[in-house]
Amino acid sequence: MPSTGILKHPMEQEVNASLKKRHSIISGRSDFWSSSDEDEGVQPHEKAIAAGQPNPPYCVRNIEQHELGRREIQIAEQEMPGIMALRARAKDDKPLKDAKIVGCTHINAQTAVLIETLAALGATVRWAACNIYSTQNEVAAALAHAGFAIFAWRGESEEAFWWCIDQCAAPSAGWQPNMILDDGGDATHLMLKKHAATFKQIKGIVEESVTGVHRLYQLSKAGKLCVPAMNVNDSVTKTKFDNLYSCRESIIDALKRSTDLMFGGKQSVVCGYGEVGKGCCQALKALGCVVSLVTAHINK
Numbered sequence: 001m002p003s004t005g006i007l008k009h010p011m012e013q014e015v016n017a018s019l020k021k022r023h024s025i026i027s028g029r030s031d032f033w034s035s036s037d038e039d040e041g042v043q044p045h046e047k048a049i050a051a052g053q054p055n056p057p058y059c060v061r062n063i064e065q066h067e068l069g070r071r072e073i074q075i076a077e078q079e080m081p082g083i084m085a086l087r088a089r090a091k092d093d094k095p096l097k098d099a100k101i102v103g104c105t106h107i108n109a110q111t112a113v114l115i116e117t118l119a120a121l122g123a124t125v126r127w128a129a130c131n132i133y134s135t136q137n138e139v140a141a142a143l144a145h146a147g148f149a150i151f152a153w154r155g156e157s158e159e160a161f162w163w164c165i166d167q168c169a170a171p172s173a174g175w176q177p178n179m180i181l182d183d184g185g186d187a188t189h190l191m192l193k194k195h196a197a198t199f200k201q202i203k204g205i206v207e208e209s210v211t212g213v214h215r216l217y218q219l220s221k222a223g224k225l226c227v228p229a230m231n232v233n234d235s236v237t238k239t240k241f242d243n244l245y246s247c248r249e250s251i252i253d254a255l256k257r258s259t260d261l262m263f264g265g266k267q268s269v270v271c272g273y274g275e276v277g278k279g280c281c282q283a284l285k286a287l288g289c290v291v292s293l294v295t296a297h298i299n300k
C-alpha cells in the first residue's frame with residue numbers, strides 16, 4: 001500500500017494533464033495529439049503499403065491534426081512579411097509555373113509558408129523531411145489537407161526517411177521533377193543514385209546546409225555534378241541573418257528543452273565567434289549566464 005503522500009489527488013492529475021497539453025501547444029510539439037500508432041511505433045507508410053497504396057498522394061502521421069497546423073502556419077505568415085509580399089506581388093504572374101520542385105527540408109510552420117508561396121507562384125511541389133525528428137506533424141497534416149504531396153512525420157525510421165524522399169524524387173507518369181530544393185543533400189544524392197536520367201533533366205539545385213554544400217563540392221570535384229547548383233548557405237541573408245538571429249533563439253530553446261535548467265548565474269563557454277557564436281553569446285548573457293568565449297579569431 002503506497003503512502004498517502006505518493007497518491008495524487010484527482011484535481012492535481014487534471015491540472016498536470018492541462019499543463020502538459022499547454023506545454024505541447026507552446027513548444028509546438030504534438031505529443032498530446034499523437035495517435036496510438038505513434039505510441040506503437042507503426043510507421044504511416046507501412047499502413048499505406050499494407051492498404052495496397054505503395055504510392056499514396058501524401059503520407060503524414062495524422063491528417064486530423066490539420067486545423068492546429070493551419071493555425072500555426074497563419075501565425076508564421078504574420079512573421080514572414082517578405083515572403084508574403086512576394087506571394088502577393090507575383091501570384092498573378094506565376095513565374096514558377098513550369099517548376100516541378102522536389103523539396104527536402106525541415107517541415108515546420110515556416111517551411112509551410114515557403115511551400116505554399118512556391119505553389120502560389122505556380123510551382124508544383126512534392127516535399128519530404130530532411131530530418132527524422134523535426135517534422136511538426138500538425139503542419140504536415142495541414143499541408144496534406146490543403147492538397148500538397150507531403151511525405152513526413154516526426155520519428156521516421158531510416159527506411160521511412162528514404163521512402164519519403166523517393167516518393168518525391170521518383171519520376172512517374174504525372175511527375176517529372178526539374179528542380180531540387182535541398183537541406184543536407186539527401187534528395188540530391190538519392191536522385192543522382194537512383195534516378196540518374198531524371199537528375200540529368202534537373203534545371204537547378206538550391207542547397208541550404210553546410211553539409212549539403214560540402215557534398216555538392218565533392219560531386220563537382222568528382223565531375224558528377226551535371227546540373228547547376230546554388231549555395232544558399234553562404235548567402236548574406238543566411239550568414240548575417242539566419243545564423244545570428246535564428247541561432248540566438250534556437251540555441252536557448254534547445255538547451256532549455258534538453259536540460260530543463262534555469263540559466264541565470266550558470267557559467268557557459270561558447271566556442272567560436274562567428275555569426276552563430278555571437279548570437280549564442282548574446283542569448284546566454286541575456287539569460288544571466290557568465291559567458292566565456294574561446295575563438296580562433298573574432299569575425300567582423
Ligand SMILES: NC(=O)c1ccc[n+]([C@@H]2O[C@H](COP(=O)([O-])OP(=O)(O)OC[C@H]3O[C@@H](n4cnc5c(N)ncnc54)[C@H](O)[C@@H]3O)[C@@H](O)[C@H]2O)c1
Nearest residue numbers: 210243247271272273274275276277294295296297298299
Ligand atoms: N544549427 C544551425 O542552425 C546552424 C546554422 C548555422 C551554422 N551552424 C554551425 O555553427 C557553427 C558556426 O557557424 P558560423 O556561421 O558562426 O561559422 P563561422 O565560420 O562564421 O565562425 C566560426 C568561428 O569559430 C572559430 N573557430 C574555428 N576553429 C576554432 C577552434 N579550433 N577553436 C576555437 N575557435 C575556432 C573561428 O575563429 C570563427 O570565429 C558551424 O559549425 C556551422 O555549421 C549551425
